[in-house]
Amino acid sequence: MFKSKILANSGIYMIINLLQKGINFLLIPILTTYLTTYDYGIVAVVTAVNAFLNVLYILSLNGCLNRFYYEYKEDKKKVKKLFGTIVTFVLGFSATLSIILVVGHKIFLDPFLKEVDFYPFMVLGMISVLFNPIFTIYQNTLQAKQEGKRYGRNNIAFFFTNLLFLLISVIILNLGAKGVLGALALTNLLFFIYSLFQFGKEFSFGIDKNILKQSLKYSLPLVPHSISGVTTNIIDRLFVNSMISTSITGIYNLGSTFGSIIFLIASGINQAFVPWFTERVKSNDIEKIPFFAKSLILVYCFVALGISFFSKEVIEWVTPIEYHEAWKIVPVISFAFVFHGCYYFFSTPFFYDISGKGSRTLPMFTITSAFLNVLLNYFLIKNYGMVGAASATLISKVFLVLGLSFYYKKFVNINYNVFLMIFLPMVFFGVSCVVYILPSDFEYLFGIKTIIYLLSIFITGYFAKPLINFLLNIITGDRKP
Numbered sequence: 170m171f172k173s174k175i176l177a178n179s180g181i182y183m184i185i186n187l188l189q190k191g192i193n194f195l196l197i198p199i200l201t202t203y204l205t206t207y208d209y210g211i212v213a214v215v216t217a218v219n220a221f222l223n224v225l226y227i228l229s230l231n232g233c234l235n236r237f238y239y240e241y242k243e244d245k246k247k248v249k250k251l252f253g254t255i256v257t258f259v260l261g262f263s264a265t266l267s268i269i270l271v272v273g274h275k276i277f278l279d280p281f282l283k284e285v286d287f288y289p290f291m292v293l294g295m296i297s298v299l300f301n302p303i304f305t306i307y308q309n310t311l312q313a314k315q316e317g318k319r320y321g322r323n324n325i326a327f328f329f330t331n332l333l334f335l336l337i338s339v340i341i342l343n344l345g346a347k348g349v350l351g352a353l354a355l356t357n358l359l360f361f362i363y364s365l366f367q368f369g370k371e372f373s374f375g376i377d378k379n380i381l382k383q384s385l386k387y388s389l390p391l392v393p394h395s396i397s398g399v400t401t402n403i404i405d406r407l408f409v410n411s412m413i414s415t416s417i418t419g420i421y422n423l424g425s426t427f428g429s430i431i432f433l434i435a436s437g438i439n440q441a442f443v444p445w446f447t448e449r450v451k452s453n454d455i456e457k458i459p460f461f462a463k464s465l466i467l468v469y470c471f472v473a474l475g476i477s478f479f480s481k482e483v484i485e486w487v488t489p490i491e492y493h494e495a496w497k498i499v500p501v502i503s504f505a506f507v508f509h510g511c512y513y514f515f516s517t518p519f520f521y522d523i524s525g526k527g528s529r530t531l532p533m534f535t536i537t538s539a540f541l542n543v544l545l546n547y548f549l550i551k552n553y554g555m556v557g558a559a560s561a562t563l564i565s566k567v568f569l570v571l572g573l574s575f576y577y578k579k580f581v582n583i584n585y586n587v588f589l590m591i592f593l594p595m596v597f598f599g600v601s602c603v604v605y606i607l608p609s610d611f612e613y614l615f616g617i618k619t620i621i622y623l624l625s626i627f628i629t630g631y632f633a634k635p636l637i638n639f640l641l642n643i644i645t646g647d648r649k650p
Contacts, residue, residue, distance in 0.1 A: 209419030428502025
């Protein structure tokens with residue numbers, strides 16, 4: 170069970186995340202050739218605004234699918250009502266909110282866009298936001314049912330469709346930022362239609378008032394939490410755009426794309442971890458959970474250190490000179506997302522509480538962290554530019570993890586090794602800062618970094634043999650820790 174669920178689905182979700190959400194990373198050589206830093210900045214700003222709108226459009230109702238599906242799954246009629254109620258409500262609410270935002274864009278959206286025009290750039294972004302929620306809900310139901318392969322096929326189809334449209338619009342039609350945003354809008358429209366046809370077999374339109382009330386009671390407290398999560402991950406682009414320029418935002422976004430590789434890995438694993446965690450807790454079999462968390466944090470640290478050490482060479486190799494300064498924020502962003510991986514483990518117990526107490530408590534921590542992030546962005550960007558924005562993200566995520574580590578046991582009594590899970594990333598981040606000390610024109614710079622990286626892995630591996638063996642046992646199918 171352990172291997173078939175957590176390992177197989179983690180692999181599927183990680184690969185899919187790297188394909189779908191990592192499309193800009195995979196296309197960096199093309200995008201940076203055909204897009205100016207200003208174009209790249211436009212895409213970053215619209216994407217940042219869309220991230221906030223996505224939360225408002227779906228009201229975190231997709232998050233309750235995982236939890237309530239396990240309560241209703243023995244009653245197929247009630248599951249069908251659950252799916253139908255959420256889809257119907259989200260369709261109506263999304264259409265209404267879109268009309269309000271288009272009519273009142275000068276009040277609600279333009280202040281966040283600055284140098285970016287509402288038409289056509291933000292309009293294209295809003296088309297994506299309008300049609301994406303139904304596909305998202307459909308995919309969440311597949312995750313709840315642990316249908317990883319079906320989930321994977323849908324996302325691979327989404328990825329290649331978007332890729333085809335993007336290449337045509339950017340390379341052949343030379344549409345720049347409009348091409349990137351338009352390709353995504355068209356893809357979301359097509360998969361909105363596809364989702365209605367495929368998902369329509371499992372629900373009927375209509376709203377069950379009791380189910381909607383219960384779902385909103387669970388999900389609405391998560392909206393501030395979701396917005397605060399987006400704030401700590403995305404708002405730095407809006408601050409850089411506002412306080413420096415859209416072109417610098419493009420450079421910052423490129424560096425953040427490299428650093429967010431850890432986010433793609435961690436979020437892929439978390440998608441498989443949440444339903445597995447729910448099953449383990451319900452069956453009172455939580456012994457493996459803390460060891461699994463420690464092992465994954467160690468892997469995140471290894472990967473983040475490698476990205477931090479060698480991103481400079483990769484960026485200089487695959488992008489024009491205008492983008493080369495992006496490497497400076499990569500170490501900070503990489504380890505910010507290592508702590509985001511820690512956050513997933515500490516926050517999951519909050520979501521497990523079906524009474525809603527956990528979902529009402531978690532926003533206190535995430536909102537405080539988001540508020541800290543906003544303040545730090547404002548002051549640190551003034552003094553340190555791009556690196557200041559990245560540092561604001563790192564500090565706020567450390568603060569969030571520290572807070573949750575003192576409170577998570579109130580919902581599920583799991584004995585995480587809190588000290589190790591927080592101390593280990595801090596040590597690795599300290600090692601990664603060597604890249605700021607070594608002279609960039611040093612002849613043997615690459616070799617020196619390689620030696621330091623390999624030594625770090627060897628020394629850590631020597632003292633963390635149980636964790637390494639645990640991961641190897643998972644891969645080879647041995648169930649014993």
